[in-house]
Amino acid sequence: MTVYQDREAFIPYSRRDIIELCIKDGKLPEYSLQKFRDFCSILLAYYHFKLHKTLEILKKNYAPFNPDANTKYIVDYSDSELATMKTKVVQSFAEILEKGNYYPISKASLERAFQEMSLIELKTDIDFDDFEEMVCYCRGDIYQTYSFKRFFRKIEKKIDIFERVALLIKCKEKKDGHTSDNSLEDPHLIPSKIYISLYKNIPKNDIEFLFPNVKISMTLKDRLMLVVPAIGAAVPIALKILPQLLLIIGVIVFLVFGPSSVEQLKLRANPEDVKNMTGLLLASLSLLVTLGGFCFKQYSQYKTKQIKFQKQVTETLFFKNIANNAGVFQTLVDDAEEEECKEIILVYYHLLTSNTSLTPEQLDDKIEVWMEENFDTKIDFDINGPLNNLTKIQGKILRDGEDEDEVSEIPxxxxxxxxxxQVLPLDDAKQLIDYIWDNAFHYA
Incomplete structure (x- = not known):
């Protein structure tokens, strides 16, 4: 079984398309096509029902942490109960993401991404110590071409983006009712709540846009553009002024305090010297004003970058946001349902149509080659997940005249x-899942 570092387990086709791709492959006999469709249909319904339970458990545990809740509670949870529920939310959130073929982004990977420049050249920083919990997953690491103007020219640049990014954060509680230097100051973020968001098409190097505590500052280039010209302009002024520094001091004292003060300090500053120094002072003042104007221009450009950055953050949060908080669960559960069904269908189809027995490793390679050769799609198929799911689907196949109590469940x-x-043939597989449906509830 080949392991690919540059491929994902995500299958970029819908489950309906996967069914059609299997049928168009031509390995199923004509009389089995409808049976295969029926099997897939009942399988999709079964997983929809199964994952609906997962959704309800997520919503139940998330309820006291939901910042968008508009319902009242009849139960006051203790601190220990809330801690347990929070742990379940975080764990379930990660599990459902992994079922949907998302993969985690570590803090180290995030910090490396923060160091890279985005389309707007600003230094960004995020303090992870602000968060009690932080979970970030992504899916679909691809390249897209972006167009933007620079120096009146249209430039196209390939940007590495994540097609989906899911983020969960819980802020740390404030101590003694005061905000510490390292804690969040946004009044909209309540430490007792858990904030969850799902985004689309986020540039990898702009992922800091999604964090509420992002801080921006000048890049080294911006700082140099301020400091270097200032030093360059200050040097000739200093060289011109320093030799006559005492004279300048004398002139200033003469102008401010009068001739008597100059004599007391024994400074040389007669009216003729004042007249000769006027040009020098005016030239120096002119250079200082020019320097100040240049620095102000550079600082204004930095502030313009700040405004562009805030605009891009706003556009990201508005146009690229898919769902927030409890609304994210429905989307992620649907993603998990899609991915698990697609994987099971591909495994079942290839085992059903294979002329030879296949080990899990051989089956994994077969599916990856089939996707690449037929649909030019490179994936790193996750064979363990669908195999485990297929072995967990257990039920009874009842023949005519058999007593249900005497028949054992089989996977x-x-x-x-x-x-x-080895998988059951289509007729038996349909009957097995139908038996599971019939026995989903035992209320009678």
Missing amino acids: LLTYDENGCC
Whole structure:
């Protein structure tokens, strides 16, 4: 089984399309096509029902942490209960993301991304110590071409983006009712709540836009553009002024305090000297004003970058936001349902149509090659997930005249003595899942 570092497990086709791709592959006999469609249909319904339970558990545990809640509670949870529920929310959130073939972004990876320049050249910083919990997952690491203007020219640049980014954060509680230097100051962020967001098409180097505590400052280039010209302008002024520094001091004292003060300090500053120094002072003042104007211009450009940065943050949060808080769960559960069904269908189809027995490793390679050769799609198929799911789908196949109590439950997928995978034929597979449906509830 080949492991690819540059591929994802995400399958970029809908489950309906996967079904059609399998049928168009031409390996299923004509009389089995409708049976295959029926099997896929009942399988999709089964997983929709199964993951609906997961959604309800997520919503239940998230309820006291939901900042958008508009319902009242009849139960006051203790601190220990809230801690347990928070842990379940974070763990369930990560689990449902992994089922949807998202993968985690570590703090170290995020910090490396923060160091890279985005389309707007500003230095950004995020303090992870502000957060009690922080979970960030992504999916779809691709390149897109962006067009923008620079020096009256239209430039196209390939940008590395994440097609989906999911973020969960919980801020730290304030101590003694005061905000510490390292804590968040945004009044909209309540430490007792958990904030969850799902975004689309986020440039990898702009992922800091999604964090509420992002801080921006000048880049080294901006600082040099301020400091270097200032030093360059100050040097000739200093060289011109320093030799006559005592004279300048004398002139200033003469102008401010009068001739008597000059005599007391024994400074040389007669009226003729004052007249000769006027040009020098005016020239120096002119250079200082020019320097100040240049620095002000550079600072104004930095402030313009700040405004552009804030504008881009606003556009990101408005146009690229898919869902927030409890609304994210429905989307992620749907993603998990899609991915798990697609994987199971591909595994079942290839085992059903294979002329030879296949080990999990051989099956994994077969599916990856099939996707690449037929649809020019490179994936790193996650074979373990669908195999585990197929073995967990267990039910009974009742023949005519058999007593249900005397029939044992069997899984949809088994392994032979050589470790090769085997699945039930279509008719038996349909009946097995139908049995699971019929026995989903035992209220009667």
